[in-house]
Amino acid sequence: MNILKKIQLPLGLLTLISLAVGAWYVYQAPADFQQGGAVRILYVHVPSAKMALLSYLFLTVASVLYLWKRWEGADIVAEAATAVGAAFTALTLASGAIWGKPMWGTWWAWDARLTSMLVLLIIYKGLMVLRHSLDDPVKGARATAILAIIGGVDLPIIHYSVVWWRTLHQPPSLTAAENSSVHISGPLLPPLLILSGAFILLGLYMVTVKARQIEARRRLDALEAARMHPDE
Amino acid sequence: MLKxxxxxxxKDVAGDLRRRATLSSMLFFAISVLVVFQAAFEPDRKEAVRLLPGLLWATTLFTTLVGLGRVFQAEEEDGAFEGLLLASVPRGVIFFGKWLGNLLLTLLVELLILPLTMVLFNVDAWTQVPAILGILGLGTLGLTGLGTLLAAMTRGARSRETLLALLLLPLTAPLLISGVQAVAGVLQPDGVVAPWLKLLIIFDLVYLAMTPWAFGWLVEE
Amino acid sequence: MSDYTPYVTAVYVLAFVILGGYTLRWHASWKKLQRQLDHLDPEAP
Incomplete structure (x- = not known):
């Protein structure tokens, strides 16, 4: 975990700089002719949705590594990625709802992407609860890693089933509104790209912070367990 | 091996049929779910046809949870799970046996609640019963596969029944969507069934291929 | 454009609260744990 200590400060500074540049571009960006200023919501919503999925990918890779090589570090990173992914998923859902109110007229529509995101949030929550409801931490870590991999395989199936379901059922007006409004191009693109990059850095930084916290907690738990049962 | x-x-199925513990609690749980739905929605005849696919699948899903809570119960009570693992059978075979027992019980319950639902909700679709049962059974293959793995995973966990529901329900979203759409397709004269069946089969294949392997990882010491 | 200002503001505030809030909370929690660790086990690196 020494590497986390080393990269944390530069990563944090880089994140702050890129977020500031992104914010400046958002401030300068022209309003979209179709959705006006509401496009500024997408500058948060779209990168956040990307991070919600990217965190899961990261989590799956860490889980595979943990099961295969049994590195405790991989498990700590997986636990950290779960918390970070859940935070981004929650932000995606909240910003999607706030965007939907002026654009669709409702806070929530059972649109394919929002529905998959909601399911993703429940899966993240399930992973967190599973880990802490087993008494043996090694068993908890292994069960969580297996569930994370299963969820990783299931996510594409969930996504496609929801897409099929919604495209066969959706009222055409909603589909049209959705297609016209999520499309971003031209001068609106630079802030989106910069903020996407900044969010990736932010996600990595959050993983390092959370991972160090988890590592400290585990060390403390181990010390306390040793103090309680000195003979073992 | 298969033996x-x-x-x-x-052992699981026969033992249960003798005591009728799991089977009867699943069945009565299913009936109370149906009563809750009737009281909550009070559908008339036309609405009942529209609601039937969702009713059937929601009842199946909740009832499966009851059954899954007990898959490893017998072993847990007398601490025989570790003994089972020590037996000279591959882990995949143990999983397969547990899954098969749960599958048979769940199919039996479905067989009983389908006519019951149709009677209680006044849906006249008796000619479609084999097709609906086929769809339910197809979905149940993957559902019980995933469920048995999750039951093994939450063995010994705190508040495991809640945990099992929290873990199982989001992962079965594709199953619920395609199952409901397929049954709805069967009930309507010009309904679409084939793509949903395909999705159900994909779901089954993915889970039945993944879960025995995952079980092996789970119980490894 | 001004119609959307409250929605846009809400999203940026929310982003700051959720992402910034968790980061700061984890950081504070780590600091606290680290202090306890130093107290318990001053020899550790």
Missing amino acids: AAYRIAW
Whole structure:
């Protein structure tokens, strides 16, 4: 975990700089002719949705590594990625709802992407609860890693089933509104790209912070367990 | 090899049929779910046809949770799970046996609640019963596969029934969507069924291929 | 454009609260744990 200590400060500074540049571009960006200023919501919503999925990918890779090589570090990173992914998923859902109110007229529509995101949030929550409801931490870590991999395989199936379901059922007006409004191009693109990059850095930084916290907690738990049962 | 799996499954199913513990609690749980739905929605005849696919699948899903809570109960009570693992059978076979036992019980419950639902909700679709049962059974293959793995995973966990529901329900979203759409397709004269069946089969294949392997990882010491 | 200002503001505030809030909370929690660790086990690196 020494590497986390080393990269944390530069990563944090880089994140702050890129977020500031992104914010400046958002401030300068022209309003979209179709959705006006509401496009500024997408500058948060779209990168956040990307991070919600990217965190899961990261989590799956860490889980595979943990099961295969049994590195405790991989498990700590997986636990950290779960918390970070859940935070981004929650932000995606909240910003999607706030965007939907002026654009669709409702806070929530059972649109394919929002529905998959909601399911993703429940899966993240399930992973967190599973880990802490087993008494043996090694068993908890292994069960969580297996569930994370299963969820990783299931996510594409969930996504496609929801897409099929919604495209066969959706009222055409909603589909049209959705297609016209999520499309971003031209001068609106630079802030989106910069903020996407900044969010990736932010996600990595959050993983390092959370991972160090988890590592400290585990060390403390181990010390306390040793103090309680000195003979073992 | 397969004999061992059948023995595990048979021990669970026969034992349960003798005591009727799991079967009857699943069945009565399913009936109370149906009563809740009736009281909550009070559908008339036309609405009942529209609601039937969702009713059937929601009832199946909740009832499966009851059954899954007990898959490893017998072993847990007398601490025989570790003994089962020590037996000279591959882990995949143990999983297969447990899955088979749960599958048989769940199918039996479905067989009973389908006519019951149709009677209680006044849906006249008796000619479609084999097709609906086929769809329910197809979905149940993957559902019980995933469920048995999750039951093994939450063995010994705190508040495991809640945990099981929290873990199982989001992962079965594709199953619920395609199952409901397929049954709805069967009930309507010009309904679409084939793509949803395909999705159900994909779901089954993915889970039945993944879960025995995952079980092996789970119980490894 | 001004119609959307409250929605846009809400999203940026929310982003700051959720992402910034968790980061700061984890950081504070780590600091606290680290202090306890130093107290318990001053020899550790």
